[in-house]
Amino acid sequence: MSQSIFEQLGGEAAVDAAVEVFYRKVLSDDRISHFFEGVDMAAQAAKQKAFLTMAFGGPHGYSGLDMRRAHAHLVEKGLNDFHFDAVMENLAATMQELHVPEALIAEAAAIAESTRNDVLGR
Numbered sequence: 001m002s003q004s005i006f007e008q009l010g011g012e013a014a015v016d017a018a019v020e021v022f023y024r025k026v027l028s029d030d031r032i033s034h035f036f037e038g039v040d041m042a043a044q045a046a047k048q049k050a051f052l053t054m055a056f057g058g059p060h061g062y063s064g065l066d067m068r069r070a071h072a073h074l075v076e077k078g079l080n081d082f083h084f085d086a087v088m089e090n091l092a093a094t095m096q097e098l099h100v101p102e103a104l105i106a107e108a109a110a111i112a113e114s115t116r117n118d119v120l121g122r
């Protein structure tokens, strides 16, 4: 059986390392940082970790319905494809910075991409 990206990258420790890099990129990206204003910082780190665990195909407790619910208030504030694309870019840039092989980056992107319609509520 083939391993998930999560396992190939080194499991939880790898995700922890990626969280820090991804977090910094997202919060300094003025296309999307405003969506994170007022979000509790400790809870935010856990969210980032959940996001990356999901993108890497690791064990997570989220369904499409949860993704829809978690982002519904952001859709009301105008969250759209432009913002989703920006997050995808930050995800790829994070993995490039951590020297993740291109094939694994593409796999993670495909997983994140599969949540687009749920995250954008359509």
Ligand code: HEM
Residues within 6 Å of the ligand: 032, 035, 036, 039, 047, 050, 051, 054, 055, 062, 070, 071, 074, 079, 083, 084, 085, 087, 088, 112, 113, 115, 116, 119
């Ligand atoms: C690539 C697809 C995405 C995935 C897999 C994802 C994943 C998640 C997860 C797992 C949570 C935590 C949900 C919970 O509270 O249980 C969350 C919350 C959140 N997401 Fe996303 N997300 C995605 C796209 C986005 C985008 C495009 C934005 C905005 C640019 C965004 C902004 C947020 C914010 C601000 C929260 C926290 C909401 C709050 O606590 O008020 N997410 N996301």
